[in-house]
Amino acid sequence: MKHFFRRKSSREVAKDRLKILLISDRVNCSPEMMELIKTDIAKVISKYMKIDSANMEIQINTKGAKGTRKKNPTLYANIPILDLHKQ
Amino acid sequence: MSEVIVVTSGKGGVGKTTTTANVGTGLAKMGKKVCLIDTDIGLRNLDVVMGLENRIVYNLVDVVEGSCRVKQALIKDKRNPGLYLMPSAQTRDKSSVTPGQMIKVIEHLKDQFDYVILDCPAGIEQGFQNAIAGAERALVVTTPEVSAIRDADRIIGLLEANGFKQMDLIINRMRMDMVRRGDMMSASDVVDILAVPLIGVIPDDENVVIATNQGEPLVDGPSPAGKAYQNVVLRVQGKEVPFMNFDRGISFWTRVTGIFHKA
Numbered sequence: 489m490k491h492f493f494r495r496k497s498s499r500e501v502a503k504d505r506l507k508i509l510l511i512s513d514r515v516n517c518s519p520e521m522m523e524l525i526k527t528d529i530a531k532v533i534s535k536y537m538k539i540d541s542a543n544m545e546i547q548i549n550t551k552g553a554k555g556t557r558k559k560n561p562t563l564y565a566n567i568p569i570l571d572l573h574k575q
Numbered sequence: 576m577s578e579v580i581v582v583t584s585g586k587g588g589v590g591k592t593t594t595t596a597n598v599g600t601g602l603a604k605m606g607k608k609v610c611l612i613d614t615d616i617g618l619r620n621l622d623v624v625m626g627l628e629n630r631i632v633y634n635l636v637d638v639v640e641g642s643c644r645v646k647q648a649l650i651k652d653k654r655n656p657g658l659y660l661m662p663s664a665q666t667r668d669k670s671s672v673t674p675g676q677m678i679k680v681i682e683h684l685k686d687q688f689d690y691v692i693l694d695c696p697a698g699i700e701q702g703f704q705n706a707i708a709g710a711e712r713a714l715v716v717t718t719p720e721v722s723a724i725r726d727a728d729r730i731i732g733l734l735e736a737n738g739f740k741q742m743d744l745i746i747n748r749m750r751m752d753m754v755r756r757g758d759m760m761s762a763s764d765v766v767d768i769l770a771v772p773l774i775g776v777i778p779d780d781e782n783v784v785i786a787t788n789q790g791e792p793l794v795d796g797p798s799p800a801g802k803a804y805q806n807v808v809l810r811v812q813g814k815e816v817p818f819m820n821f822d823r824g825i826s827f828w829t830r831v832t833g834i835f836h837k838a
Contacts, residue, residue: 497757499764502720503768514732
């Protein structure tokens with residue numbers, strides 16, 4: 489029975505850690521630039537609706553066909569909206 | 576038609592020099608004319624791995640500075656006709672050579688050899704830039720560890736940015752017993768992550784240490800690593816060779832218990 493409750497093997501841990509690590513390594517985008525993009529996006533969206541800019545998150549991910557190195561980076565933004573109608 | 580191949584890894588100590596020595600020797604044993612160039616200026620090692628450390632008179636920096644002709648710096652291998660080594664300088668640093676000068680030296684050697692193989696230093700600084708400057712093909716060496724794989728990924732990115740079309744992966748120091756236990760990434764795990772074609776898997780083999788002690792590459796010999804390197808030599812020439820199964824030598828009992836452990 490012990491086998492069924494075994495924790496993740498170190499091989500899987502290594503694979504998972506590397507996958508996440510390499511995404512940020514490959515994107516090569518500085519944290520300062522990400523911060524600038526974030527404030528600019530918040531500014532634009534704020535023109536139309538009330539958002540929680542303190543809790544918004546942005547990140548760049550790569551998704552592409554498996555087994556190829558040519559991956560398209562995608563910008564994900566998670567912006568909590570406080571009020572859809574500004575007035 | 577000659578080919579210029581750089582052996583690189585990013586991280587140090589994963590087996591670049593051993594790979595250079597064995598692949599080069601293997602190609603020479605098959606009748607090719609091969610020139611190995613140690614580009615690790617200040618920390619030369621390829622000469623000791625080849626067992627040629629006592630024959631060095633001139634080196635790469637002497638050639639670049641014009642203190643000697645290219646031919647004078649080439650050391651003929653003890654055992655294999657057609658195999659030559661251009662040693663690096665031990666008392667200088669990486670800035671003694673520029674990428675432009677490397678290209679010149681390689682252009683000169685290309686006419687006389689079937690294969691020019693460059694042993695790249697660790698890191699991504701000038702030494703790396705020098706080593707890749709004249710090459711058109713790369714062998715990226717890594718081990719199944721997170722640190723080595725991360726560095727290999729960075730190197731592959733840099734090679735792509737420098738216009739390399741052909742890059743092949745060598746996974747060194749593979750331990751099948753650990754893979755089976757779930758404590759080491761398998762070759763396919765590593766290929767999955769790095770997404771470059773695999774050209775060889777070298778088992779972790781104590782014979783590599785013995786061969787290095789003796790200054791004799793073990794390619795083409797009876798040891799597991801020697802056989803694995805021989806397969807790399809064949810694949811480098813475009814021949815298709817099935818990947819080895821390192822399971823041999825494991826007792827029946829381990830196999831039976833291994834099945835239960837997989838559950």
